[in-house]
Amino acid sequence: MAHVALADRGQALSHPHSFITKYVWSQDHKVIAIQYGITAIAVGVVALVLSGIMRLQLGFPDTFSFIQPSEYYQFVTMHGMIMVIYLLTALFLGGFGNYLIPLMVGARDMVFPYLNMLSYWVYLLSVIILMSSFFVTGGPTGAGWTLYPPQAIMFGTPGVEWGIILMLLSLFVFIIAFTMGGLNYVTTVLQARTRGMTLMRMPLSVWGIFTATVLGLLAFPALLVSAIMMTLDRVLGTSFFMPAMVSMGEQTNYDGGSPVLFQHLFWFFGHPEVYIVALPAFGIVSDLLSTHARKNIFGYRMMVWAIVGIGGLSFVVWAHHMYVSGMNPYFGFFFATTTLIIAVPTAIKVYNWVLTLWRGNIHLNTPMLFAIGFIFTFIHGGLTGIFLGNVVVDLPLSDTYFVVAHFHMVMGVSPILVVFGAIYHWYPKITGKMFDATLGKAHFWLTFLGTYSIYLPMHYLGFLGVPRRYFAYEGIDFIPQSALDLNTAITISALFVAVVQIIFFYNMIWSLFKGKQAESNPWGATTLEWQTPDTPPIHGNWGPELPVVHRWAYDYSVPGAEEDFIPQNVPESEVDKAAS
Amino acid sequence: MITIVLFIFAMVGFAYWWLWRQRVLEKPWAKVGPELDTREEIGRISSAAKTGLMFFLAVVTSVFALFISAYFLRMELPDWSPVMKPEVLWINTGLLVLGSGAIHWCSKAAASNNLRAVQVSLFATGLFTFTFIYGQLMAWGQLNDEGYYLNSNPANAFFYLFTGLHALHLLGGLWVWSRTTLRVLAGVELEEVRLSVELCRTYWHYLLGVWIVLFGMLLST
Numbered sequence: 001m002a003h004v005a006l007a008d009r010g011q012a013l014s015h016p017h018s019f020i021t022k023y024v025w026s027q028d029h030k031v032i033a034i035q036y037g038i039t040a041i042a043v044g045v046v047a048l049v050l051s052g053i054m055r056l057q058l059g060f061p062d063t064f065s066f067i068q069p070s071e072y073y074q075f076v077t078m079h080g081m082i083m084v085i086y087l088l089t090a091l092f093l094g095g096f097g098n099y100l101i102p103l104m105v106g107a108r109d110m111v112f113p114y115l116n117m118l119s120y121w122v123y124l125l126s127v128i129i130l131m132s133s134f135f136v137t138g139g140p141t142g143a144g145w146t147l148y149p150p151q152a153i154m155f156g157t158p159g160v161e162w163g164i165i166l167m168l169l170s171l172f173v174f175i176i177a178f179t180m181g182g183l184n185y186v187t188t189v190l191q192a193r194t195r196g197m198t199l200m201r202m203p204l205s206v207w208g209i210f211t212a213t214v215l216g217l218l219a220f221p222a223l224l225v226s227a228i229m230m231t232l233d234r235v236l237g238t239s240f241f242m243p244a245m246v247s248m249g250e251q252t253n254y255d256g257g258s259p260v261l262f263q264h265l266f267w268f269f270g271h272p273e274v275y276i277v278a279l280p281a282f283g284i285v286s287d288l289l290s291t292h293a294r295k296n297i298f299g300y301r302m303m304v305w306a307i308v309g310i311g312g313l314s315f316v317v318w319a320h321h322m323y324v325s326g327m328n329p330y331f332g333f334f335f336a337t338t339t340l341i342i343a344v345p346t347a348i349k350v351y352n353w354v355l356t357l358w359r360g361n362i363h364l365n366t367p368m369l370f371a372i373g374f375i376f377t378f379i380h381g382g383l384t385g386i387f388l389g390n391v392v393v394d395l396p397l398s399d400t401y402f403v404v405a406h407f408h409m410v411m412g413v414s415p416i417l418v419v420f421g422a423i424y425h426w427y428p429k430i431t432g433k434m435f436d437a438t439l440g441k442a443h444f445w446l447t448f449l450g451t452y453s454i455y456l457p458m459h460y461l462g463f464l465g466v467p468r469r470y471f472a473y474e475g476i477d478f479i480p481q482s483a484l485d486l487n488t489a490i491t492i493s494a495l496f497v498a499v500v501q502i503i504f505f506y507n508m509i510w511s512l513f514k515g516k517q518a519e520s521n522p523w524g525a526t527t528l529e530w531q532t533p534d535t536p537p538i539h540g541n542w543g544p545e546l547p548v549v550h551r552w553a554y555d556y557s558v559p560g561a562e563e564d565f566i567p568q569n570v571p572e573s574e575v576d577k578a579a580s
Numbered sequence: 581m582i583t584i585v586l587f588i589f590a591m592v593g594f595a596y597w598w599l600w601r602q603r604v605l606e607k608p609w610a611k612v613g614p615e616l617d618t619r620e621e622i623g624r625i626s627s628a629a630k631t632g633l634m635f636f637l638a639v640v641t642s643v644f645a646l647f648i649s650a651y652f653l654r655m656e657l658p659d660w661s662p663v664m665k666p667e668v669l670w671i672n673t674g675l676l677v678l679g680s681g682a683i684h685w686c687s688k689a690a691a692s693n694n695l696r697a698v699q700v701s702l703f704a705t706g707l708f709t710f711t712f713i714y715g716q717l718m719a720w721g722q723l724n725d726e727g728y729y730l731n732s733n734p735a736n737a738f739f740y741l742f743t744g745l746h747a748l749h750l751l752g753g754l755w756v757w758s759r760t761t762l763r764v765l766a767g768v769e770l771e772e773v774r775l776s777v778e779l780c781r782t783y784w785h786y787l788l789g790v791w792i793v794l795f796g797m798l799l800s801t
Contacts, residue, residue: 111628179639183632191628196614199602217635218591221642222584225650232741237731240654256659256734261650264581268646296609304604312592316585549617552608572612 015539027113028539029098032120034430036094039120043127044087050079052498059491061472069471070158073142076469077159078130080145081167084273085174086127088415092280093178093216094123096422097185097209099430103529104206106194106547106569108540110184119184122177126170133159133166141167144469146266149241149259153234155248164234168227175220175227185213194528196549200304201568203527203553204297207304208283211311212276219272219315226265233257263325267318274411275314279307281418282349285371287553288421289353291525292368293360294564296554299352306345313342323394332391339389343382350379361557361564365523366440370421373448374414381410384459399469402462405455413451420447420504427508428518429529432536435511443503450497457486524565527553531567583652587645591638633779637786640749644790647745648797651738655801663735665799666722672715673795679708680788683757687781690774698770698777702761705784709754713747742794746787753783 016022023031054075057067098116102109110116133140142158143151151157153164189202189210202210229240233254241262242254290297297303319327319335353375362368384406388394397403420443427435464483466473473479473487521530533543547569555566562576603618654660682704689697720740728736760776 112632179636183635183639186635187628187632190631193619196617198608198617198619199599200604200606200608201616214595217639218588218642221639222646225643225646228741229650232730232737238737239659239731239734240650240737253731256657258654258657261653264653265646265650268581268584300608301604308596308599312596315588315592548614550614551612554609 022539025117027109027117029102029110029113029116030430030537030539032116033095033097033099035120036090036098036123037096039124039127040087040091040095043082043131044091046131047079047082047087048498048501050075050082052495054079055491055494057471059488061474070142071139072471073144074140074158074163077142077145077147077167078134078140082130083412084145084277085171086130088277088411088419089178089216089273090123091419092277092415093185093209093213094120094181096205096280096284097213098181099426100205100529101185101188101209102192103532103537103541104203104527105189105192105197106528106542106549107188107192108542108546111187111192112184115180116184119177119181122173122180126173126177129166129170129173133163133170136162136166139163146263146270147230148266149230149233149257149262150243150245150254153230153242154245154252165231168231168234171223171227172231175224178216178220182213182217185209186217194546194549197568198549200301201549201552204283204286204300204303204307205280205527206283207307208279208281208286211307212279215272215279215311215314216276219269219276222265222269226262226269229265230262260322260325260327263322264319267321268315270321271318272314275310277411277415279310281374281415282307284422285374285418286349286353286356287525287527288367288371288418288425289356290554290556291425291523292363292365292371293357294363294524294556295356295360296556297352298355298358299348300552300554302348303352306348309345310342313338313345317342320389320394323391324398329391336389336391340386343386343389346382350375350382365424366435366437366444367421367425367523369441369444369448370417370424373444374417374421376448377409377417377451378414381406381408381414385410396465397462399467400462400464401458401466401468404468405458405462408455408458413455417448420444423508425523426529427511428522428535429520429532430536431512431515432518433511433515434518434522435507435515439503439507443500443507446500446503447497450493450500453493454490454497457490461486521567524563526551526555526565526567528568531569581649581653583649584642584645587641627775629775629779630782633782637783640786640790643745644794647738647742648793651742651797651801654734654738657734659733660735661733662801663728663733663739663798664723664726666719668715668719668722669795672712672719673791675708675712675715676788676791679705679712680784682708683777683781683784687774687777690770690777693770695764695770698764698773702757702764702777705780706754706757706761709750709757709784713750716743716747719743739798742798746791746794749790750787753780753787756780756783 016026022028026032026035053067054072056064057072098110101107138159138161140159141147141152141163143164147164147167153160157164159167189206193202229238232238233240233242237253239254239257241259242252242257243259244255245252286297286303317335317338319331320339323332357372384402388397388403388406424435424440427433461483464479466479466483473484518535520532520535523530528547528549529537531547532541549568550571551566551568553568555561555568557564558566558575566575682701686698686701686705689701720743723736723739728739730737730740756776757780760773760780763773763776764770
């Protein structure tokens with residue numbers, strides 16, 4: 001029976017031959033993924049350096065004359081915005097999403113390759129606009145990454161001249177880029193899956209990226225809307241968000257606007273954004289744990305339901321970021337409840353990861369170390385999230401380092417550990433070379449322990465009531481000398497962790513040229529991307545025939561089978577049964 | 581925020597219903613073989629372009645629902661004073677209805693391979709839509725003459741914002757329309773433009789719906 005594979009319908013790929021069309025204006029999802037990845041990581045390094053400068057000021061106040069308060073706030077703002085949007089969102093969806101979706105669902109490419117290429121170049125434009133704000137009069141905005149009005153556009157905030165405008169413009173452009181990419185990822189998952197690839201046979205990585213993309217498509221408009229309205233307030237003098245106020249002794253032209261309205265819009269984007277980053281990480285870490293523990297993922301269906309459940313719930317928790325904004329206190333009760341409810345599917349996922357490890361044949365490869373490290377940091381950050389989700393606990397802690405610690409554990413360290421794990425895991429497929437495992441493990445242990453020594457003490461600072469956002473802490477009575485000493489120690493750890501990342505970059509670049517040739521499936525994984533005829537996969541991914549999927553993505557250590565994994569495209573008749 | 585929350589609830593509800601229809605309750609490890617893939621039985625498989633457009637319209641709806649949420653929240657504050665609604669908006673609404681009708685006619689004509697009707701209806705679509713946008717600009721001019729400036733009251737600002745945003749989306753549609761028209765004029769087979777015309781039809785109907793919601797909201801407040 002001839003069956004036209006769904007993914008092959010109406011798809012004719014022309015293979016480009018010139019260097020430019022192959023590697024620069026490329027429409028190949030794998031090349032676009034690498035472009036996204038390298039750009040995101042490069043801009044992430046900028047943000048890492050900014051955080052190092054911030055820590056220098058906090059750890060050694062009055063030592064570095066080049067860090068003045070306004071620069072400090074500019075660095076805080078840029079660090080936050082870059083890390084959340086331009087690094088994590090772009091890397092998980094534009095990078096891993098682009099690379100993994102077509103390969104994992106058995107497609108030749110994204111369904112709209114041209115749009116996909118455009119998505120990357122528009123993203124690059126948004127990064128260039130953002131970076132250009134370092135070089136304009138007044139520098140980048142120092143409004144904090146949440147850009148709250150009125151201060152974000154009032155005289156006195158650094159970067160009010162051009163920085164804030166460039167920031168808003170850059171976000172606007174980024175959202176256009178994301179929408180172009182996002183439409184691609186979603187449509188590819190829905191339309192281009194190969195024969196046999198039912199939704200419930202998709203690897204959890206695809207589920208995570210797919211759901212996160214849907215969240216992004218529905219939530220980024222909130223950022224777009226607030227950016228448009230704030231730009232109008234700043235440039236044309238409307239009063240959407242700007243109340244009547246006196247600045248520098250003069251009555252401004254603004255009248256009657258609502259800063260809380262901005263906060264609602266911003267966090268309506270901002271909270272789903274947490275899950276836009278977290279869900280791909282959840283999915284990827286599930287696949288890493290299952291592969292390297294040689295055991296099927298515990299509770300696959302529950303994992304899928306948890307992902308889509310979290311996706312739905314993530315839209316009704318936004319105001320837990322606003323307990324101190326002066327909104328109606330009854331809202332606080334509602335949003336605290338929904339916040340605690342969303343902890344349930346999240347906890348289910350954590351239990352299932354741990355139960356996947358239970359009695360597994362655990363191979364402590366580099367990607368596995370990062371995946372297990374993620375479980376630690378995520379549980380840690382998740383538990384402090386339960387503290388902050390409750391209004392009465394949040395109120396005293398909201399303005400302290402406890403929030404910084406929580407946020408960085410759950411949304412900084414955890415996804416970044418997954419990013420590293422994923423890069424190590426798929427590096428052999430992407431480059432065709434093996435990385436140096438010893439360096440990889442050293443990178444893990446130094447990063448993992450190093451980040452703990454940064455953020456664990458911060459919780460303690462938070463309990464002491466040390467306020468976040470401050471430039472300097474001298475002469476504040478309730479802050480003891482020990483807290484200042486702790487800040488110095490945190491700074492040393494932070495700089496240490498930053499420098500340690502050189503190991504990672506060295507390993508990646510050295511292995512690219514000198515690493516030994518990788519086999520096509522070095523980890524013995526079941527998913528389709530490891531079954532390509534070429535490593536690294538060429539344009540079009542598969543040979544003349546698309547793969548046909550016979551089983552789910554987690555047939556590890558199947559009783560009776562000779563090998564401890566059965567790839568998804570192996571039919572039952574070809575499974576070598578061990579003589580029994 | 582009620583508008584956007586209701587919209588999101590509708591989206592999430594639809595997504596869960598759709599997933600349920602895709603048998604996400606089944607145990608994927610229990611059965612082996614490609615025959616389990618029953619996508620063609622479960623539901624109509626539409627083209628990638630149509631699916632992509634549906635998601636794009638969801639994104640656009642999200643944008644408008646958020647602006648509408650912001651509109652209602654901002655309206656409650658004391659400095660709000662309603663904006664004048666120029667009479668020309670009624671004419672414009674009629675023009676947009678005609679534009680939407682023309683593209684609908686066009687897709688019917690494309691389906692029945694009637695080249696002459698496709699040409700006429702495509703031309704009519706463009707004419708009505710451009711006139712609509714011109715009419716919206718006239719409305720802006722009238723408001724400006726009457727002293728309803730963008731920054732003098734939030735109601736004015738929202739009016740300019742809604743109409744401007746809606747017109748921008750129409751311009752995006754007109755870009756696709758112009759490419760389709762050029763291809764028809766260049767004499768390609770009607771079969772090759774049928775999909776573009778269908779996508780345009782969906783998009784025009786959608787933007788007509790958005791305009792009616794926005795216009796109704798502006799009139800009633």
